[in-house]
Amino acid sequence: MDGDDFNDPIADTVRSILDGHVTLSRRLATRNQYPAFDVLESVSRLMIDVCSAEEVAAAGEARKLMAVYRDAEDIINIGAYVKGANAEIDRAISRFGDLNALFKQGVNEINNYAESVAKLKQIVEPPRK
Numbered sequence: 219m220d221g222d223d224f225n226d227p228i229a230d231t232v233r234s235i236l237d238g239h240v241t242l243s244r245r246l247a248t249r250n251q252y253p254a255f256d257v258l259e260s261v262s263r264l265m266i267d268v269c270s271a272e273e274v275a276a277a278g279e280a281r282k283l284m285a286v287y288r289d290a291e292d293i294i295n296i297g298a299y300v301k302g303a304n305a306e307i308d309r310a311i312s313r314f315g316d317l318n319a320l321f322k323q324g325v326n327e328i329n330n331y332a333e334s335v336a337k338l339k340q341i342v343e344p345p346r347k
Contacts, residue, residue, distance in 0.1 A: 238262035251322050257284055273335055279342040280317055286310040316341045 241259035258281060266274055287310040293299045294311065301308060320337055323329060 238264060251318065252325070253321075253323060255321070257281060257321065258288060272339070276335070276339045276342050280338060283310045283313050283342065284317060287314045313341055 238261050241256045243254050243256040243259070246256060247254035265277065269277070286306050287294075290299060290304075290307045290310070294307075299307065299311075301311075320334065320341060
């Protein structure tokens with residue numbers, strides 16, 4: 219969408235009839251993350267039909283961790299967040315780098331789906347008590 223205007227009536231109508239969409243982010247591209255897709259802004263209504271319940275759960279947990287991190291990103295970046303103040307934020311911080319690394323891919327890099335899913339599951343696995 220020109221100018222990243224996702225409230226444009228045409229873009230809004232197209233999104234409403236598609237079974238999913240991938241949102242590319244200039245913010246991620248400027249951080250040298252390619253492909254620069256924004257996981258939290260992208261949607262797939264077909265995922266539950268083409269992925270196993272375990273894969274859907276792992277992806278949901280990754281989205282949750284990324285959302286928690288994004289919500290707390292300002293206080294984290296300015297150094298105002300104190301480790302231990304919120305277990306959910308602590309967990310998001312500890313997994314954020316691994317999730318970003320998983321979502322990066324070189325131009326000539328080929329990733330195996332099964333290996334990527336296994337890495338995702340490992341990253342989002344709840345801490346053992």
